[in-house]
Amino acid sequence: MHAPTLSAAMAIGPATAEEAEATWTELARQHKSLGDLVQTRPERPVCGFQHLVEGLRIPIEPRGATRNPLLEAYHGVRTITIADPASLGDIPADVRRVFEGTEVVCVPLPARDGAIGLVVADNAFTRDPIGPDRVRLLELLAFLGGLALETARVQQRVERQAQQLAETLDQLRAAQEQLLHKERLATVGAVVARVSHEIRNPLATIGGFARFVRTHPDDRARVERNTTIIIDEVVKLEGLLKEMLDFTTPRTPALAPTDINALVRRLVEVHRDQLESRHIALEVDLAAALPPVMADREQLLRVFLNLWQNAAQALDGQPAERPRRLRVQTWAADGQVCVTFADSGPGIPDDVRPQIFTPFFTTKRHGSGLGLAVVKKIVDDHDGRLDVRSDADGATMIVLLPEARS
Amino acid sequence: MPRILIIDDDDNQRLLYREAFEAEGYDVVEARDGREGLGCIADRRPDAVVLDINMPGLDGLDTLKRIHDLDRHVRVILNSAYAAYREQFVSWIADAYVVKSSNTAELQAAVRSVLGVATPN
Numbered sequence: 437m438h439a440p441t442l443s444a445a446m447a448i449g450p451a452t453a454e455e456a457e458a459t460w461t462e463l464a465r466q467h468k469s470l471g472d473l474v475q476t477r478p479e480r481p482v483c484g485f486q487h488l489v490e491g492l493r494i495p496i497e498p499r500g501a502t503r504n505p506l507l508e509a510y511h512g513v514r515t516i517t518i519a520d521p522a523s524l525g526d527i528p529a530d531v532r533r534v535f536e537g538t539e540v541v542c543v544p545l546p547a548r549d550g551a552i553g554l555v556v557a558d559n560a561f562t563r564d565p566i567g568p569d570r571v572r573l574l575e576l577l578a579f580l581g582g583l584a585l586e587t588a589r590v591q592q593r594v595e596r597q598a599q600q601l602a603e604t605l606d607q608l609r610a611a612q613e614q615l616l617h618k619e620r621l622a623t624v625g626a627v628v629a630r631v632s633h634e635i636r637n638p639l640a641t642i643g644g645f646a647r648f649v650r651t652h653p654d655d656r657a658r659v660e661r662n663t664t665i666i667i668d669e670v671v672k673l674e675g676l677l678k679e680m681l682d683f684t685t686p687r688t689p690a691l692a693p694t695d696i697n698a699l700v701r702r703l704v705e706v707h708r709d710q711l712e713s714r715h716i717a718l719e720v721d722l723a724a725a726l727p728p729v730m731a732d733r734e735q736l737l738r739v740f741l742n743l744w745q746n747a748a749q750a751l752d753g754q755p756a757e758r759p760r761r762l763r764v765q766t767w768a769a770d771g772q773v774c775v776t777f778a779d780s781g782p783g784i785p786d787d788v789r790p791q792i793f794t795p796f797f798t799t800k801r802h803g804s805g806l807g808l809a810v811v812k813k814i815v816d817d818h819d820g821r822l823d824v825r826s827d828a829d830g831a832t833m834i835v836l837l838p839e840a841r842s
Numbered sequence: 843m844p845r846i847l848i849i850d851d852d853d854n855q856r857l858l859y860r861e862a863f864e865a866e867g868y869d870v871v872e873a874r875d876g877r878e879g880l881g882c883i884a885d886r887r888p889d890a891v892v893l894d895i896n897m898p899g900l901d902g903l904d905t906l907k908r909i910h911d912l913d914r915h916v917r918v919i920l921n922s923a924y925a926a927y928r929e930q931f932v933s934w935i936a937d938a939y940v941v942k943s944s945n946t947a948e949l950q951a952a953v954r955s956v957l958g959v960a961t962p963n
Contacts, residue, residue, distance in 0.1 A: 629924070629926065632923075633896065633923045633924055636923035636941075636942055637852060637855065637923045637942065639944060640855065640858075640923070640942040640943055640944050641852070641854045641855055641858055641944075642944065643943070643944015643945065644858040644862070644944050644945075644946055645854075645858060646944070647944065647945070648858075648861060665854050665857070668854070669854065752898075753898070753899060
C-alpha cells in the first residue's frame with residue numbers, strides 16, 4: 437500500500453504578480469468583478485498556479501509526529517491560519533515557496549471519518565489580511581466541498597460493489613449452469629444404465645436361444661419352445677420401448693366425458709384373475725352416482741392399471757401373517773372425482789417417497805422406472821392431482837380429477 | 843461331474859444356462875432367488891454357483907455374503923447384466939464376474955476355470 441499523502445488536486449489563481457495584474461487589468465477593462473470571472477469560466481482552463489502546484493504531495497504523518505500546520509488542520513479537522521509560512525520549518529520547501537510572504541488559511545474538507553482534504557487560500561498578490569468573514573465563507577464552501585467529495589466517494593464505492601456483485605452473480609450463474617449440466621449428464625447416465633440393463637437381459641436370452649435353434653435345428657419340440665421364448669422376450673423389449681416412447685413423446689389427451697366407475701369395472705373385469713392367483717383379496721367400493729370427468733379413457737385406464745399392478749407387487753413379498761388386500765374406491769367431493777388404490781403392503785419408506793415420481797427411479801429389480809412417472813404425467817395432463825399416503829397399514833394412491841363442467 | 847447351482851429370477855435365463863451347462867455334462871440345480879439359493883447350497887452342496895445380482899428379495903450381492911458365511915469352498919460366479927457391480931467391494935469375494943451375454947461361452951469358461959475343469963471336447 438502507498439503511504440497516505442495529501443496531493444494537490446486543483447489550484448485557482450495567478451502564479452505570478454504579472455499574471456495577477458494582467459487578470460485584474462482585463463477585468464477592469466471589461467467592467468467585471470472577480471465573481472463575474474468565476475461565473476463566466478475563464479477561457480484559459482488551466483491557470484499558472486495550477487502548473488505550480490502540480491505533482492505536489494505531502495505525506496500524511498501521524499498526528500503529533502509533525503508540526504506541519506497543513507497536517508494539523510487535516511488531523512484536527514479545524515481551520516488554521518498561518519501568519520507567515522516561512523517561519524514554519526515543517527512545511528515542505530516547494531509548498532512554502534507557493535505561499536511565501538503572505539498569510540495563509542487552511543480549511544479542512546470535513547467528511548464522516550475526519551477530513552478528506554484541505555483548502556489552502558491566501559491573498560498572495562493583494563496581501564490583504566484574511567478576515568473572519570472570508571474564513572467563514574471558506575469554511576462553508578469547504579463543508580459543501582467535503583460533502584460533495586464524500587458523496588462521490590460513496591457513490592464510487594457503491595458502483596465498485598455493484599460491479600463486484602454483478603461479477604459474483606455471473607460466476608454463480610456459470611457455476612449453476614455447470615451444475616445443471618452435470619446433473620443432466622448424471623440423469624442421462626442413470627437412464628442409460630437402467631435401460632441397458634433392461635435391454636441386455638432379454639437380448640441375452642434371445643441370442644442364447646437363437647444359438648440353440650441353430651445348433652439343434654431338427655429337434656422340432658425344442659425349436660418350437662425356443663422360438664416361443666424368443667418371441668416372448670421380444671414382446672418384453674417392445675413393451676419397454678413403448679413405455680419409453682410414451683413417456684418421452686408428449687401426447688395430448690383425447691378428452692371425452694367419462695364415467696370413472698365404468699373404467700374401474702373394466703379394469704377389475706380384466707385383471708381380477710391376476711389377483712386371485714396371487715392370493716390377494718380385492719375390495720371394490722364404487723360410489724353410487726359419480727359425476728363424469730373429462731378424460732382420455734385409454735390414458736386413465738393405464739393410470740389405474742399401473743396403480744393396480746404396483747399395489748399387487750407391493751403385496752407379493754408380504755409375510756404370511758399380514759393381510760393381502762387391495763381396496764379400490766371411488767367417490768366424489770368438492771367438484772372432484774376420486775379413485776383410490778389402497779394396499780395392505782409394507783408402505784413406501786420415507787426416504788423413497790419424494791422420488792417415486794422421478795423418471796427412471798425404481799426400487800424394483802426389474803422395470804423401467806417409468807411407471808409412476810407416466811401416471812403422474814397423465815394425471816397432470818388431466819388437470820388432476822395424485823396424492824400418496826403411506827403408513828404401517830400400507831400405501832394408498834389417490835387420483836383426483838376435476839368433475840366435467842356441464 | 844460337478845454340480846452347478848443357477849440362481850436367477852428370470853425363468854428363461856435359468857433355462858438357457860441349464861441347457862448350456864447340461865450340454866457340457868454338469869449336474870444343474872436351479873433357484874429363483876437368493877433365499878431359495880441358500881437353501882439349495884445347504885441341501886444340494888453344489889460345486890459352483892452362477893449368481894445373478896438383480897433379483898427381488900435377497901439380491902445377488904447380499905446372497906454372495908451369506909454364501910461366503912455358509913460355505914467358503916463353493917465357487918461363485920457373479921453373472922449380471924450390469925458391469926457396474928464390479929465396482930462394489932462385495933463383488934470381489936466372488937471367484938469370477940461375467941457380464942450377461944447371448945453367448946454363454948464366457949460364463950461356461952469362467953465356471954470351468956474356477957472349478958479347474960478341463961475344456962470339454
